[in-house]
Structure formats: structure tokens, C-alpha cells
Amino acid sequence: MSNKLRKTAGTALAFTALILIPSTAMASGGKIDGGDTAWLLTSTALVLFMTIPGLALFYGGLVRTKNVLSVLMQCFSITCLVSILWLVGAYSLAFSDGNAFVGGLGKMFFKGVTLKSIHPVAGTIPETVFAMFQLTFAIITPALIVGAYAERMKFSAMFLFSGAWLILVYAPVAHWVWGGGWLGNMGALDFAGGTVVHINSGVSALVVAILLGKRHGFPDQPPSPHNLTMSVTGASMLWVGWFGFNAGSAVAADSAAGMAMLVTQMSAAAAALTWMFIEWSKFGKPSALGLVTGAVAGLVGITPASGFVGPIGGLVIGIATGAICFTAVGIIKQTLRIDDSLDVFPVHGVGGMVGALLAGVFASAGLGGVGLKMSMGSQLGVQLISIVATAVYAGALSFLILKVVDAIVGLRASADDEEVGLDTSQHNETGYSI
Numbered sequence: 354m355s356n357k358l359r360k361t362a363g364t365a366l367a368f369t370a371l372i373l374i375p376s377t378a379m380a381s382g383g384k385i386d387g388g389d390t391a392w393l394l395t396s397t398a399l400v401l402f403m404t405i406p407g408l409a410l411f412y413g414g415l416v417r418t419k420n421v422l423s424v425l426m427q428c429f430s431i432t433c434l435v436s437i438l439w440l441v442g443a444y445s446l447a448f449s450d451g452n453a454f455v456g457g458l459g460k461m462f463f464k465g466v467t468l469k470s471i472h473p474v475a476g477t478i479p480e481t482v483f484a485m486f487q488l489t490f491a492i493i494t495p496a497l498i499v500g501a502y503a504e505r506m507k508f509s510a511m512f513l514f515s516g517a518w519l520i521l522v523y524a525p526v527a528h529w530v531w532g533g534g535w536l537g538n539m540g541a542l543d544f545a546g547g548t549v550v551h552i553n554s555g556v557s558a559l560v561v562a563i564l565l566g567k568r569h570g571f572p573d574q575p576p577s578p579h580n581l582t583m584s585v586t587g588a589s590m591l592w593v594g595w596f597g598f599n600a601g602s603a604v605a606a607d608s609a610a611g612m613a614m615l616v617t618q619m620s621a622a623a624a625a626l627t628w629m630f631i632e633w634s635k636f637g638k639p640s641a642l643g644l645v646t647g648a649v650a651g652l653v654g655i656t657p658a659s660g661f662v663g664p665i666g667g668l669v670i671g672i673a674t675g676a677i678c679f680t681a682v683g684i685i686k687q688t689l690r691i692d693d694s695l696d697v698f699p700v701h702g703v704g705g706m707v708g709a710l711l712a713g714v715f716a717s718a719g720l721g722g723v724g725l726k727m728s729m730g731s732q733l734g735v736q737l738i739s740i741v742a743t744a745v746y747a748g749a750l751s752f753l754i755l756k757v758v759d760a761i762v763g764l765r766a767s768a769d770d771e772e773v774g775l776d777t778s779q780h781n782e783t784g785y786s787i
Contacts, residue, residue: 385469386477389605393482396601400489403594404496405432411587411649412500413784414580415642415695419774420504421579421784427499427508431515435492438519443491444484446524448472453535455525474531475604486601487527494523494550500695501558502565504576505771508779509762517754518557522747526553530739540726541739542716544613545602547657547709548743555702556744557751558693559685564755565765567692569772575686581641588645592621595652599659609723613659616667617652623671624651628679643679646700650678653704658712663721670711674704706740 409428413421435443445460460466466480475483495515502511529536530543543549568576578584599617603610628647633639654674655667662670681699685691693699713732716722725732758764770778777783 384477385471385479386605389477389607390479390482392606392610393478393486393601393604396597397482397486397489399594399597400486400493400601401432403591403598404489404493405429407587407590407594408493408496408499409587410583411591411645412503412584412695414583414585414587415500415578416503417576417774418579418785419776419783421776422782423508423775423779424499424503425784426780427511428496430508430512431496431499432492434512434516435495435519436488438516439484439488439491443519443524444487446520447491447527448474448484448487448532450533451528453538454529455534456528456532478604483604486604490546490550490598491519491523491527494546494554495519497550497554497697497701498558498561500697501562501693503694504775505565505568505694505765506561507763507766508775510758510764513758513762514561514754517758518751521754522557522750523549523553526743526746529742536739536742539735539738540732541735542661542712542732543657543709543739544660544712545599545656547653547705547712548739551653551656551701551705552709552740552743553747555698555700555705556747558697559691559702560748560751561755562691562693562698564752564759565692567690568694569768571692572686572690578642585641585645588649592648592652595621595656599656603660609660612663616659616662616664616670617655619664619667620655620671620674621648621651623668624648624654624675624678627651627672627675631676631679646682646696647675647679650674650700650704653701654678654708654711657705657709658715661712661716661723663715665721666711666715669715670708673711674707677707678704702744706744709740710736712736 405428409425412428413424416424440463442458442461444463445458446456449456449460451457463484466484470480471478472480472483495518527549528534530541530549531537595617596614600610600614603613625644625648628650629639629644632643651671651674654670658666658670678700681703682696685693685699710733713736714720714729716725717729718724755764766775766778
């Protein structure tokens with residue numbers, strides 16, 4: 354065989370190999386790994402499952418019968434709205450090259466996101482999959498805030514607020530931490546969203562609850578959940594989906610993902626039991642609602658630390674968040690008399706703060722973590738800065754957005770509409786047939 358023929362045959366074989374083995378295709382300076390990609394695809398589905406149906410059912414069961422459909426509608430519509438805004442420009446603001454505070458507009462409408470492109474953050478994952486994975490985080494974060502204004506916010510106000518909040522609050526904070534922004538460059542630890550998701554949404558929820566005011570009858574006649582079976586089912590879905598949330602944030606099928614999954618389980622279990630035993634001791638009986646709320650608090654608390662701490666860290670963070678979030682619920686509702694309807698701030702805001710701070714402790718190699726790149730004191734200082742900065746920014750911007758929305762369409766449903774229920778007054782439907 355001539356040299357020319359050998360070269361031709363070799364080229365043909367190489368071309369055929371590239372076609373038959375797509376998992377090794379070159380892309381943006383790296384190679385797409387089939388195993389990592391498969392895990393992130395699975396994680397993406399798990400995180401979307403957390404919002405619909407998980408969060409929708411959890412929240413839906415906690416409101417009264419006349420408002421159940423409105424909560425499901427809010428979670429579902431936010432999923433659709435955020436998906437479109439993510440494509441238009443929110444993804445670009447969060448993850449494209451920009452400055453220390455916000456990304457640029459270079460990836461609007463997913464410009465440059467091709468079959469073979471890899472985002473630098475993603476390592477061995479196609480950017481299409483990375484962008485979709487991050488979209489599911491962007492979806493659940495404003496959906497968490499639903500719990501603060503349940504049963505009394507106009508649908509039109511909810512829709513405008515959620516869209517503006519995604520662009521002006523979520524995308525910049527995500528860029529600060531994960532997109533090459535100033536908090537990430539400082540060394541802030543937030544593996545899966547303690548600041549970006551939970552502190553961000555929790556503080557915003559507190560602002561919404563204060564501005565909207567209390568539901569009629571609160572706190573003297575607190576509304577009772579209409580279907581705890583639905584809520585326990587939704588919380589169970591959240592727990593399972595959270596493995597994609599935390600372990601998926603390793604952006605690889607590796608030991609970091611395995612440890613993140615392990616500590617997530619330990620924290621959720623420890624927090625659930627802590628909440629249950631405190632409630633049992635205080636009120637004489639444990640409740641299903643307390644058990645599942647404690648589990649959610651533990652899942653929130655371990656989120657920022659999940660890829661950095663070991664099993665003991667997960668255990669301690671779970672116990673701490675279970676106890677502290679239980680106390681925070683009482684302070685918010687009984688002491689301050691703020692009607693954060695479904696406890697978004699005391700569970701997500703406070704739980705995120707506890708987890709973010711303790712990540713700076715238990716990431717230490719001496720305590721079973723991956724090790725700190727600075728002294729523990731310095732790391733705790735960085736964690737505190739990230740907590741305060743996120744809380745102040747989210748609170749201030751949420752206040753401004755709400756004021757603008759109030760001027761345009763009004764925030765709160767009328768007293769008559771609330772009495773009838775938002776299912777009927779906002780959607781002309783009912784969740785149940787009588």
C-alpha cells in the first residue's frame with residue numbers, strides 16, 4: 354500500500370472513530386465525558402423534579418383548600434417563565450464573561466452554545482447540559498419565595514415580580530459566586546446554592562411577607578394545612594431531588610459527588626430527628642409536618658457545604674440547622690408576628706446562613722473536609738461577607754421590585770378575593786370538586 358493510500362485510510366479511520374465515540378469529541382479545550390454528562394443529565398431531571406411536582410405539592414398541601422390550585426399554578430408558571438428568560442438573557446448574565454458583579458450579554462439566546470461547546474465551569478460537560486442544569490436552579494429559587502406570599506398575592510404581581518427578580522437578583526448573585534464574580538474570586542464556599550439559592554430566596558421572601566402584610570386572622574387564627582399527605586409526599590420528592598441538587602453540583606461523576614450525596618443524607622436525617630425531638634419535648638407529641646420541615650431545613654443547611662465537608666460535618670450541620678431553624682420559625686411567627694406563610698425565611702434563609710457559615714468550619718481537613726485554602730478565621734470572614742452581601746442585595750432589590758410592581762398592578766388581592774380564595778378569584782377554577 355502506498356504512503357498516500359495509508360494516509361487516506363488513516364484519516365478515514367480517525368474520522369469514523371470520532372463519529373462512533375462522541376463522548377471523546379473535542380470541545381472548547383476539553384473532552385466531553387460520557388459518564389459525567391450522563392450524571393448531570395440525571396441530576397438536571399432530579400432538580401426540575403424538586404419544583405414540579407415536589408415543591409408544588411409540598412406548598413400546595415400547606416395552604417387551605419381554596420388556594421391549593423393557585424400555589425400549583427404559581428410553581429408551574431414560574432417554571433415556564435424562568436425557562437424562557439434563561440434563554441433570552443438570564444443565563445448570559447449569570448455565566449458569560451462580564452465583570453465582577455454581572456455577566457455580559459454575549460450568550461443571549463444561547464449564542465455560541467453548540468453541540469460541542471463546553472462552558473469553562475463545566476469541565477467535561479456539554480454546555481447545553483450545563484446550561485439546562487443551571488436553569489433548574491434558577492427555576493426553584495424564585496419558586497421558593499411562593500411560600501411567603503401564598504394565599505394573598507395577585508397572580509399578575511407574582512408573575513411580574515418573579516421575572517424581574519430572576520434578572521435583577523438571581524442572575525447577578527449566581528455570577529458573584531459561580532460565574533467568575535467577586536465572591537467566588539474571594540474564595541467563598543457555596544457548593545450547591547446556600548447563598549445563591551437559599552439566602553437569596555429566603556431574605557427576599559421575608560421582604561415580600563412584610564410588605565404584603567398578614568393574612569386575615571393571622572396570628573390569632575392561623576390557617577391550617579388542608580392536606581398534609583400531599584405535603585409529606587412533596588417533601589419526600591424534594592429529598593430525593595436534592596441528591597441531584599447537591600451531588601450534581603460536582604459537575605462530574607466522581608468522589609466529590611459521592612461525598613456530597615452522603616453528607617446530604619446525613620444532614621437531612623439529623624435535622625429531621627432534631628426538629629422532631631424538640632417538638633416532641635415542647636408540645637408532647639411529634640408531628641409529620643415538623644419531621645418533614647426539619648428534613649428540608651437539613652437539606653438547605655448542607656447545600657453550601659455538601660462538596661466540602663465530610664460525614665461528621667454533615668451530621669453536625671444537620672443538628673444545628675434543625676435546632677436553629679425550629680427556633681427561627683417561632684421567632685418570626687410568634688415573636689415578630691410576620692406572616693411568612695410557609696416559613697421560607699426561617700427554613701431557607703436562616704438554614705442557608707447556618708450552612709454557609711459552618712461550611713467554613715467543617716471544610717477543614719482536620720474535621721474531615723476537603724481542606725481550606727486559607728485559615729479558618731479568614732474563611733469564616735469570607736463566608737460572613739458572602740452571607741451579608743447576598744442578604745443586603747436580595748433584600749434591597751426585592752423591596753424595589755415589589756414597589757414598582759405594586760405601582761403597576763398592585764401586589765395584594767382584595768379582601769373579597771382572599772375570602773373567596775385565589776383559586777376562584779384569580780383563575781376561575783377550584784382545586785377540588787364538591
